[in-house]
Amino acid sequence: MSEANSMNLISALSQEELQAIDAEIAHVPYRDAVAIDALKIVQAHRGWVSDESLSAIAAHLHMSADELDGIATFYNLIYRRPVGDKVILLCNSISCWIKGCENLQQRITEELGVELGETTSDNRYTLLPVTCLGACDKAPVMMVGDELHEDLCEESIIRILGGSTTP
Ligand code: FES
Structure with missing residues (x-):
């Protein structure tokens, strides 16, 4: 060069x-x-x-x-494509998988209208899978922006993401 x-x-x-x-x-x-x-x-x-x-x-x-x-x-926390205002990193490693992260992913998809790798139409959230977040004893877990959410269940997903738009 x-x-x-x-x-x-x-x-x-x-x-x-x-x-x-x-x-x-x-x-x-x-x-x-x-x-x-x-x-x-x-x-x-x-x-x-x-x-x-x-x-x-x-x-x-x-x-x-x-x-x-x-x-x-x-390094999967470097985003090479545009992302929404907040990135949801849903852990899909073994402890979170055993504790039902697949069902939670489905709940998030229903709540936000996005699959893994997609961004909501209002650009608020991008949903991405992530390898172990180091909080396995609190599985299942996800990060929303800088905030870690532990011991997730379908109700807490709705509470955390409540008010989001579904297309
Ligand atoms: S497997 Fe999900 S935090 Fe470790």
Whole structure:
């Protein structure tokens, strides 16, 4: 990649984003060591990481976009497509599965009118599956935005998501 192209890509990031990424870089010996942090920073500002943002981050970290995309894809809390205002992360790992997360997923689908991977028509929620949230003793669990909800049942799903629109 030419230096001009690299500069154009880097300018796709805001000054605030670049400063936050540079603050992380200051703590590590290699720029690419902050790959996940950089992705999280941009996602915190934009809600998701577009191809353009990913290329800009990669250029700033002196990595290839393919290499960074591999990391972003592996780390399932980096969103590579637009998401709703809040992401619902429904755990479908073993403890939550034993405790009936499949039925809860069905209840959420009925409540919000979306399947896994979809966003509600009012853009309020995106429903995604997630691997173990580390609260297995409180299974079944889900995150709604930054909030963890434990010991879920159909009634609590309705209470938590109540007032949401169904198409
Ligand atoms: S299996 Fe769901 S929180 Fe661990």
